[in-house]
Amino acid sequence: MNRVKAGFVGFGCVSYPREVIERRSEKAREELEKAGLDLVYTPPVGTFEEADRAIEDLRKKDFDFLILCIASWIESPIVIRVTDEFRDKPVLLWGLGGYTQNGSLVSPASQAGTSGLRWTLEAMGYKFKYIYDFPDSPMSIDKVLAFSKVARAIQKLRHSRIGMMGYADMGLYGCMFDGMSLRAKIGPEVEVFDMLEIVKKTEKVSHRDVQDLLEEKKKSWNINPDVQEEALVNAIRIYLAIKERIKEGSYNAISIKCVEGMKKYMNFPPCMILTMLSEEMPAICEDDALGAVTQLMIHYLTGQSAPYVEMYEFMKDRILVGICGFVPPGAVDGKVCVARYAGWGGLSEGAMNISKMKSGPLTLVRLFSKGDNYKLHMVTGEGLPPRRWEELGWEAPAPFFPSLEIKLDVPIEEFAQKIASQHYFVIYGDHREEIRDLCRVLDIELI
Numbered sequence: 001m002n003r004v005k006a007g008f009v010g011f012g013c014v015s016y017p018r019e020v021i022e023r024r025s026e027k028a029r030e031e032l033e034k035a036g037l038d039l040v041y042t043p044p045v046g047t048f049e050e051a052d053r054a055i056e057d058l059r060k061k062d063f064d065f066l067i068l069c070i071a072s073w074i075e076s077p078i079v080i081r082v083t084d085e086f087r088d089k090p091v092l093l094w095g096l097g098g099y100t101q102n103g104s105l106v107s108p109a110s111q112a113g114t115s116g117l118r119w120t121l122e123a124m125g126y127k128f129k130y131i132y133d134f135p136d137s138p139m140s141i142d143k144v145l146a147f148s149k150v151a152r153a154i155q156k157l158r159h160s161r162i163g164m165m166g167y168a169d170m171g172l173y174g175c176m177f178d179g180m181s182l183r184a185k186i187g188p189e190v191e192v193f194d195m196l197e198i199v200k201k202t203e204k205v206s207h208r209d210v211q212d213l214l215e216e217k218k219k220s221w222n223i224n225p226d227v228q229e230e231a232l233v234n235a236i237r238i239y240l241a242i243k244e245r246i247k248e249g250s251y252n253a254i255s256i257k258c259v260e261g262m263k264k265y266m267n268f269p270p271c272m273i274l275t276m277l278s279e280e281m282p283a284i285c286e287d288d289a290l291g292a293v294t295q296l297m298i299h300y301l302t303g304q305s306a307p308y309v310e311m312y313e314f315m316k317d318r319i320l321v322g323i324c325g326f327v328p329p330g331a332v333d334g335k336v337c338v339a340r341y342a343g344w345g346g347l348s349e350g351a352m353n354i355s356k357m358k359s360g361p362l363t364l365v366r367l368f369s370k371g372d373n374y375k376l377h378m379v380t381g382e383g384l385p386p387r388r389w390e391e392l393g394w395e396a397p398a399p400f401f402p403s404l405e406i407k408l409d410v411p412i413e414e415f416a417q418k419i420a421s422q423h424y425f426v427i428y429g430d431h432r433e434e435i436r437d438l439c440r441v442l443d444i445e446l447i
Contacts, residue, residue: 003036003037003038004037004038004064004065004148004149004151004152005037005038005039005040005061005062005063005064006032006037006038006039006040006063006064006065006066006067006092006148006151007039007040007042007058007063007065007066007067007086007089008028008029008032008039008040008041008042008067008069009042009044009045009054009058009066009067009068009069009082010022010024010025010026010028010029010043010044010045010069010071011044011045011046011068011069011070011071011072011074011078011079011113012024012025012044012045012046012070012071012072012073012074012108013046013072013073013074013075013113014046014047016072016073016108018044018046020071020072020108021044021046021071021072021108022043022044024071024072024096024108025043025044025069025071027139028069028071028094028096028139029041031139031141032067032141032144035141035144035145036145037144037145037148039067040057040058040060040061040063041057042054042057042058044071045078045079045082046074046078047078048077048078048081051078051079051081051082052081054082055081055082055085058082058085058086059085063089064089064090064148064151064152064154064155065089065090065091065092065147065148065151066083066086066089066090066091066092067091067092067094067144068082068083068091068092068093068094068117069094069096070093070094070095070096070110070113070114070117071096071108071110072108072109072110072113073108073109073110073112073113074113076113076116076117076120079113079117080120080124083121083126087126089151090127090128090129090147090150090151090154090441091121091126091127091128091129092128092129092131092144092147093114093117093118093121093128093129093130093131094114094131094132094133094140094144095110095111095113095114095131095132095133096108096110096133096139097110097132097133097134097135097136097137098110098135098136099135099136100135100136105135105136107135110132111132114130114132118130127440127441127442127443128441129147129150129437129440129441131143131144131147146433146434146437147437149300149301149434150301150434150437150438150441151441152300153297153300153301153438154187154438154441154442156252156296156300157186157187157188157293157296157297157300157442158187159187160187160188160189160252160253160296161188161189161190161191161249161250161251161252162188162189162190162191162251162252162253162254162255162289162292162293162296163191163193163245163246163249163251163253163254163255164190164191164192164193164254164255164256164257164287164289164292165192165193165194165195165198165242165245165254165255165256165257165261165287166192166194166195166256166257166260166261166287167192167257167287168287169257169258169259169260169261169285169286169287170259170260170286172286172287172288172422174290174368174420174421174422174423175286175287175288175289175290175291175421175423176289177190177289177290177293177369178369178371178372181369181371181372181374182289182290182293182369184372185372185374185442185443185444186293186374186442186444188252188253188292188293188296190289190292191249191251193245193249195257195261195262195265195266197245198238198241198242198245199266201241201242201244201245202237202238202241204241205237205240205241206240209240210233210236210237210240213236213239213240214229214232214233214236217232217236217276220335220336221335221336221337221338222335222336222337222338223338224337224338224339224340226339226340227338227339227340227351228340228349228351231272231340231341231349231350231351232272232338232351234268234350235268235271235272235273235276235350235351236276238262238266238268238270238273239272239273239276239277242254242256242273242277243277243280246277246281251281252281252282252296253281253282253283253284253292253293253295253296253299254277254281254282254283254284254292255283255284255285255286255287255288255289255291255292256270256273256274256283256284256285256286256287257285257286257287258270258285258286258287259286259345261287263345263347267347267349268347268349268350269325269341269347269350269351269352270285270326271324271325271326271341271350271351271352271353272326272338272350272351272352272353274326275326275327275328275329275336275353278305278307278326278327278328278329278330279305279328279329279330281299281305282295282296282298282299282305282306283295283305283328284308284423285326286423288308288423290367290368290369290421291308291366291367291421291423291425293367294306294365294366294367294376294425295308295425297367297435297438298365298425298427298431301431301434301435301438302427302429302431302434304330304331304427304428305328305330305331306328306331306425306426306427307323307327307328307331307357307402307425307426308323308423308424308425308426309321309322309323309403309404309423309424309425309426310322310323310324310422310423311419311422311424312389312391312403314412314416315405315412316412317407317412318384318405318406318407318408318412319405319406319408319412319415320386320389320403320404320405321403321404321406321424321426322386322389322391322401322402322403322404323353323401323402323403324352324391324399324401325341325352325353325354325399325401326352326353326402327353327355327357327402329355331357331358331402331426331428332355332356332357332358332402333355333356333357333358333359334355334356335355336353336355337353337354337355337356338351338352338353338354339351339352339354339399340352342394342395342397342398342399343394343395344393344394344395345393348395352399353402354399354400354401354402355402356385356402357383357402357403357404357426358383358428359382359383359384359385359404360382360383360428360429361380361381361382361383361428361429361430362380362381362382362383362406362426362427362428362429363378363379363380363426363427363429363430363431363432363435364378364379364380364381364406364408364424364425364426364427365377365378365424365425365427365435366420366421366423366424366425367444368420368421373445374442374443374444374445375420375444375445375446375447376435376439376444376445376446376447377418377419377420377424377447378432378435378446378447379408379409379410379415380408380409380430380432381406381407381408381409382406382407383404383405383406383426383428384404384405384406384407385404385405386403386404386405387405388400389403404426418447420447
């Protein structure tokens with residue numbers, strides 16, 4: 001990914017020594033550039049004339065977000081003169097802390113400036129985050145960098161394309177989407193293509209390409225003896241066909257019609273196909289459009305290819321979640337394990353992923369909507385190795401799905417009464433702060 005670029009403007013009142021304002025702004029600039037942030041820089045602003053000069057400077061190059069570095073007290077209208085020209089950009093309001101000199105705390109009153117601006121920006125509809133430094137303390141560079149990831153994620157979402165093979169698998173309402181509101185509010189374009197396109201493409205897939213990839217996977221996967229090689233060959237052939245369609249569509253994420261698509265009409269499960277696709281991009285089955293958007297958000301913020309999990313049981317102190325045959329390799333503890341697709345729903349051919357999922361602290365999220373009102377449900381918890389369990393209806397011996405028992409940090413009843421889908425997404429680690437910031441800027445209600 002290219003380096004994040006930020007517009008940077010220092011502000012300071014003309015009644016304060018200019019050299020102090022410049023020194024403080026320059027120090028912030030140096031620290032950010034040292035940390036790897038690419039800046040479109042303009043000298044400090046204290047007057048309307050300087051604000052107009054800053055606007056011209058910032059217009060010369062594009063950037064992902066705008067940093068308002070408040071080095072001292074500053075009149076709000078001067079700041080708004082600059083921000084009003086860049087309303088489409090996320091804004092970071094940053095107040096620098098005071099410093100001790102000759103045994104006395106010297107306050108340039110930066111937080112007077114930021115206090116006057118925080119509500120002003122909110123009331124005027126800006127999408128922003130507010131941070132501040134303490135006196136004689138390190139600058140909040142880590143917070144700036146964290147917000148830079150949010151800004152970049154927003155930019156990437158606006159230019160993202162999701163491919164969906166088919167639509168509305170099993171008629172699941174929560175997996176459907178409204179194209180206009182999704183495009184307008186969050187950004188991704190969703191394009192639906194037919195399964196017939198993939199069937200036709202499989203006929204043109206090179207036998208040599210299939211065999212080369214098969215040999216590679218035999219080395220990297222643990223494959224049970226009962227898995228037929230033809231099942232792997234078929235999965236790889238379809239994977240390569242879908243990969244070609246992804247290239248044609250310039251897709252950043254993919255979803256496949258499973259139960260009423262591949263399983264029903266191709267007599268083949270997409271489990272290992274999705275496993276391979278998920279090594280390269282967010283991937284999910286059952287034509288879950290908003291699930292794919294959730295995955296893109298996570299991927300752009302954290303770099304993780306977040307596995308989706310289905311809800312299986314609510315227990316007194318935890319939930320049981322699992323995936324019926326597919327989990328991204330990045331979420332696997334050890335090597336990917338492949339088994340014969342055990343009989344279910346009349347299908348008993350193919351291969352499935354029965355890998356062990358990683359455990360540990362995690363964040364569980366799901367995007368959903370009502371009309372053009374988008375919401376995101378988020379909780380944290382601890383993912384634990386699951387007890388032995390099986391889903392009803394599989395031929396014996398039933399497969400042991402990739403799964404977790406999650407001890408949530410909220411009561412089960414609270415979680416259950418807010419649940420928004422059978423599909424949720426696991427992010428390893430605590431990522432609440434960046435998710436909150438992303439939702440704030442995109443005007444997504446956090447639940």
